[in-house]
Amino acid sequence: MIHLVCPNPALDRTVLMENFAEDVVNRPTEVHENAGGKSFNVAYILKQEKTAESSPFCIHTMLGGKMGEYIAELNQDQDIPLVTTQVRKNTRTCTIMIDTVKKKTYLLYEAGFDLDQELLNQFTENLLSAVQSGDTVVFSGSLMKGMPEDYIAQVAASLPEQVDLVVDTSGAALISALTAQPKVLKINDEELAEMTGSSTETAEEVAALLKEYQEIPFFIVTMGGKGVVARLQEDVFHLTFPKIDLKNPIASGDFFLGSLCFALANRGKVDREAVIRACAYATANCLQWTPRVEMADVERIIQEIELREL
Secondary structure, rough: EEEEEOOOOEEEEEEEEOOOOOOOOOOOOOEEEEEEHHHHHHHHHHHHHOOOOOOEEEEEEEEOOOHHHHHHHHHHHHHOOEEEOOOOOOOOEEEEEEOOOOOEEEEEEEOOOOOOOHHHHHHHHHHHHHOOOOOOOEEEHHHHHOOOOHHHHHHHHOOOOEEEEEEEOOHHHHHHHHHHHHOEEEEEEHHHHHHHHOOOOHHHHHHHOOOOOOOEEEEEOOOHHHHHEEEEEEEEEEOOOOOOOOOOOHHOOOOOHHHOOOOHHHHOOOEEEHHHHHHHHHHHOOOOOOOOOOOOHHHHHHHEEEEOOO
16 A cells, blocks of 8 residues: 555646736636645556556655545546545635646645644544555655644654655655655755755765765756756666756656555555656656646656666
8 A cells, every 4th residue: 555645635627728818807717626745646647557566656645624524535536545534614726827828827725724733643643543554655756734743753753664655755755765765755946955955956965965865766857958867776767858848847746756665565666667657657747737637648758768887
């Protein structure tokens, strides 16, 4: 079982417009609604990759009010199971407005609910009681306000033996999570620079830093347009992607992580194929206005990715 941790979800409304203007009525060309939150995006790729034999997955989240009920219904329709801790406040809505002509994006994100200790304890208990030996636990994104900086490390210390930990976070939460020695760590070059205090301008500099963290078996760093550097145990390489007509990169990092999680849970490791496929999912998502991929794009991009050993 793959457990995706997402305590502070939202209903994401993506509004597509043409030539957004001030002081006039702007009418959308399309409106899309989906469950928002990094783990929900990771789940999208797990569902894309799912086979009859692959590991099941679920999202651990907190939902409340009519909007929470609606998000639960959306996931039920998509056959994505939730482990839900109930909250009293209506779940937030986040609006992503995109001008498809000017290629401008406007993000309007509502604040979530206030997390108190009792609610955090309940959420943590629900998570820990569901995890069994052999499972995978995935933390993606920043910790929710109200969570201690070492929350990932605290949870990791309470997990059963032989549970794989996957982490994609930043700042103090990242520094603390290193003590838990995650099986997979995926961050970007800016986060690596902050973590180490070293330059991450080139793939060679990133590769040298990754080799210092041998306690983390699979360490992957995304570098935006410069590509991806990965250290998969002793295998270190740099991937670069084809140039594309960028529309909307939102959720690309989560799609990337989803492919890594699928490989880890179903093949017991992250290999070159998984990282290349992760890059293809992330790139293919950028070709769409809303978080999704066309599998034809994924397969084509796989063939166009270049690998260089470091």
